[in-house]
Amino acid sequence: MRPVTVVLAPDKFKGSLDAPGVADALAEGIADLAPGWQVRRAPVADGGEGTVDAVLAAGWKPVRVHAGGPVGDPLTATYARRGPVAVVELAAVAGLAVLPGGVRRPLDAGTTGLGTVVAHALDAGAEEIVIGLGGSASTDGGAGLLTGLGARVLDASGHDLPPGGAALTRCERLDLTGLHPRARRVRFVFACDVDNPLLGPHGAAAVYGPQKGADPDQVRLLETAMGRWAHVLRESTGRDVAGVPGAGAAGGTMCAAAAVLDTTRRSGVSTVLALTAFHQVVAGADLVVTGEGNLDHQSLRGKAPVGVAEAARAAGAVVFAVAGHTTLDESELRAAGFAETFTLTSLAKDHATAMTEAPALLRQVGRTIAASPPPGRAQ
Structure with missing residues (x-):
């Protein structure tokens, strides 16, 4: 037997x-x-926390990167690599779990560290980058992701805005001239089951802002900021992506990516099962x-x-x-x-x-x- x-x-x-x-x-x-x-x-995993652990357990190679956390604190994040594919976990570098002391900061938490990790994978030659979106600490519309990749988010005076969603109420222009030279030549797959738009009662600020510590006034401020950011993205890229299903995922991270990069959204667990x-x-x-x-x-x-x-x-x-x-x-x-x-x-x-x-x-x-x-x- x-x-x-x-x-x-x-x-x-x-x-x-x-x-x-x-x-x-x-x-x-x-x-x-x-x-x-x-x-x-x-x-x-389902695309959130634990995504990198799952693929590492399946034999992928770990790659460690020094980056800034959701509020700029230094940390070491790990992503996974196998051949031309890299797997990056937003939660590991811009998630609630890595906030200093667990203190939630909904207005100034951002995704710049995620951009740093993605840039490292691009420098290493990755042709496809899978990003698990769960566990986000921020509502910055993915502005940090783009700045981490070399873009600039500017105010009316041409000054760089500080990280975080609240600052985007003053956003006037997105400068993509310094964007990583390979960022638009690779494919990005976002492992995510959320189909929320960026704006409105089902959007990033209204639905997920309170989970990240935002009170009602802060939710309204972040909604205004996301509206302004959506306008700037449209003016800068010619793409109106605020209503795209999933644009509100991870505090709007996928919105900026969909406007600037070659992106696809896939079921989180299906993605992980395929990768493993x-x-x-x-x-x-x-x-x-x-x-x-x-x-x-x-x-x-x-x-x-x-x-x-x-x-x-x-x-x-x-x-x-x-x-x-x-x-x-x-x-x-x-x-x-x-x-x-x-x-x-x-x-x-x-x-x-x-x-x-x-x-x-x-x-x-x-x-x-x-x-x-x-x-x-x-x-």
């Missing part, structure tokens, strides 16, 4: 473990009771275990576990889900493709314990999975 083959393809458990850590803990638990099982680790050759990893597997920290109705709208479940079932594997917590009922979980679901909150005395003791609880889940009858392949 051949050994059971299991693929461990979780997303991160935010606040507890990154995706590789989740996979490792599950693998340890399985090995305790079923050392003969063949275990393949394939951590995933998940179809090869899952081939012949009996069981795939996926999950994330909070499995809820938002997860059903294209998040990593559901994307993994679809790909795994297409390959004929049974799919289990593991989550810190779920608000979905059994029928919803089954409809999403999960044959079984395990939660850490069902094993811990409270939610806080489920987070702090996640590694031990995940090992326990791994042992439970290994102790069950070996799963047959899905029909």
Whole structure:
């Protein structure tokens, strides 16, 4: 009888473990009771935090770059490289997670560091740059991305504006003469499931500004700034991209990119699964275990576990889900493709314990999975 083959393809458990850590803990638990099982680790992400970790786990080369963080503080960001393709994660250099002290600064946080990292990849010869857009700390319309690539954003006196969205209320001109010479010759793929426009009640400021710390007055200021920025982009490039689906993603980062660069928007998890050759990893597997920290109705709208479940079932594997917590009922979980679901909150005395003791609880889940009858392949 051949050994059971299991693929461990979780997303991160935010606040507890990154995706590789989740996979490792599950693998340890399985090995305790079923050392003969063949275990393949394939951590995933949905285009936000953890995207670079996922591709690095699949064997891509890490590249480290010194850059400025969302409010200019120095940091070291890592992107991934394989052949002519580079994978860059916005969250690693311009995200909420790297704000100094976790203090949110919605008016002056920007994406200049992202431009620095992209410029490094261009200098290294990348022909395609994939950018994961989740986790942004800023609402600067992608102005920082362009300045990091050598463009200038100027006021009426011809002076460079400071970073951040608020300053764009004074924007008069975009000077692209210093733009990186290769920026317009490569393809940019934005891994993003958000289809919000730049402006209006569903736009970058109104929907996502409060998540970045903006109060109602600041949201209105940022909306005005984004309107001004959209006008300047249109005047400077001839492209009116404010209403393009996804233009409001990551504080409008994709808006500036769509106006100036050769850009494509793709589903986050689909992009990650393609970059990690998940179809090869899952081939012949009996069981795939996926999950994330909070499995809820938002997860059903294209998040990593559901994307993994679809790909795994297409390959004929049974799919289990593991989550810190779920608000979905059994029928919803089954409809999403999960044959079984395990939660850490069902094993811990409270939610806080489920987070702090996640590694031990995940090992326990791994042992439970290994102790069950070996799963047959899905029909």
